[in-house]
Amino acid sequence: MNTVTVPSRPNVRSERELAAWLADNGMPGQRSMTAITKLRRDRAGNRPAAPAAVQSVSQRLTRRLVSQARAEIRRRGGETAVFGKNDRVTGSLDLVDRDRGQRIILVKAAGWRYYSTRTPQRYVELAYLHGTDDAGPWAVRVPGTMTTVREALAWLTPNEVVKAMDKGLRVRRQGDVYAIETSAKRDGDGIWDLPEGHTWRANTRYLVHTPADGRKHRPLRLTYPVRFVVQRAYEMGRSGARVNGD
Structure with a gap:
């Protein structure tokens, strides 16, 4: 046998x-x-989720807001969770703060990230602002130390824009581009730094947006001299580089 x-x-x-x-x-x-x-x-x-307890209206709203933010962050190539050893999720996105007036939320994920046997684990915090404007949903990565929408927006707004507003100058915005009132001599400054898809048409005084993905902002008519400043945020992913925001 x-x-x-x-x-x-x-x-x-x-x-x-x-x-x-x-x-x-x-x-x-x-x-x-x-x-x-x-x-x-x-x-x-693919594992079926355990039957969820009955949630309140507030809980369902929070879940929907986080789900929308997660989808947009992923679309832009961002991380939505922190993975530890053996791919165990040690941190997932959660709603940290919400500005109802501006319809902007701050979501964060925090946990211990595993790199390799040669590199010890490291505690990391991911943070993103998410909202909707005339071009649709948007999301930008901000420092993980941020705890409020107000704090994150302050970090995101260029210093030149803050100074101009303090002086009472007119400031208009198209996505990640700010048009700041200036002198006739400086009219059009910054056009060479405009992100792809944004075009200044000096003859008609329109700033237009024609992105490849079709998510375009409304044209801006600027009848007075302006200069342009671009918003900068952290690049999606694990890079610490600053790139154009949204």
Whole structure:
């Protein structure tokens, strides 16, 4: 009579150890560390959610606002969760502050991020402003230390814009472009720094927006001399670089 030896349950702590155990015991399935990691993430994403308790109107609204912010952040290439060892989620987006008047929210995710066996874990905070304007939904990444919408907007607004408003000068905005009232001599300054899709038509005095994705802002008619300043925010992803905002 033939006997079959059944391997004991593996005591593994990582995808690498699991892949090695499968290969040593002749077990079927995808054995690469990359394949196992992908399989675990796919299963986690498809796992049915546990029945949720009845939520209040406020809770449902918060959930919807965070869901909308998450979708826009992902569309722009941003991170919406912090992953620890073995791809365990250690922090997910949550609503931190809301400005009802401006219809802007601040969402954050905080947790311990795992890099590699050579690099220790690091506590990180992700923070984003999210809202809707005449071009549709928008989202920008701000420092993780931000705790209020007001604080994040202050960090996001260029100093030149703040100074101009303090002086009582007129300031108009089109997405991440500010048009600041100036002298006739400086009229049109900053046009070479305008982001792709924004065009200043000096002959008609219109600032127009024609982006590739079709999400365009309304044209701005500026009858007085103006100079242009571009808003800057953190680049989506893990970079610390500053790029055009929204």
